[in-house]
């Protein structure tokens with residue numbers, strides 16, 4: 001998928017747009033709209049948190065209507081240690097071997113986006129269609145620390161803190177996606193079948209795992 005080309009006067013105007021994934025950003029919005037940049041459609045507040053180097057990986061910080069999507073997305077990410085690559089275990093386009101996840105957005109007719117782009121939206125923030133780059137060189141990697149957003153200042157000076165926090169929050173997220181899969185399996189078998197259809201082996205493996213997965217368990221599993 002080719003990325004959006006940065007215009008010369010990026011982010012010079014804003015307009016009201018639909019709420020972003022992060023629930024703090026719609027607080028105080030009286031008309032149900034939030035400020036977004038006209039060209040990239042990025043949420044203005046998400047861009048400022050990116051500038052400050054803030055990173056979120058917490059389902060409770062996600063807008064209610066997006067929580068199920070959020071958990072479904074992370075159910076397909078092999079969440080490993082903060083320094084490692086996080087492989088995408090969901091769907092791939094067979095010809096280009098590029099990952100995708102269904103996520104319609106308000107600015108265009110595209111109904112699916114690459115997994116790393118969704119990972120950026122759910123962690124660093126709703127950067128709209130700003131181009132992204134995987135610094136590890138793996139274009140399907142979903143580790144937010146391996147993903148950079150182009151066109152805006154993106155500070156990593158507190159990277160050490162983020163790593164500490166990421167270790168904690170990614171364990172929590174693994175647990176939350178586990179609960180999500182179990183609940184969907186029990187309460188909504190139809191939806192569960194749909195989720196399972198994307199990668200049956202992976203979902204069955206996730207369900208069979210007792211408690212949160214640790215990166216070492218996954219490594220063991222990969223060896224077999």
Ligand SMILES: [Zn+2]
Pocket residue numbers: 020021022025043044045046047125126
């Ligand atoms: Zn936002």
Ligand SMILES: [Zn+2]
Pocket residue numbers: 084085086134136137138141142143146
């Ligand atoms: Zn990576």
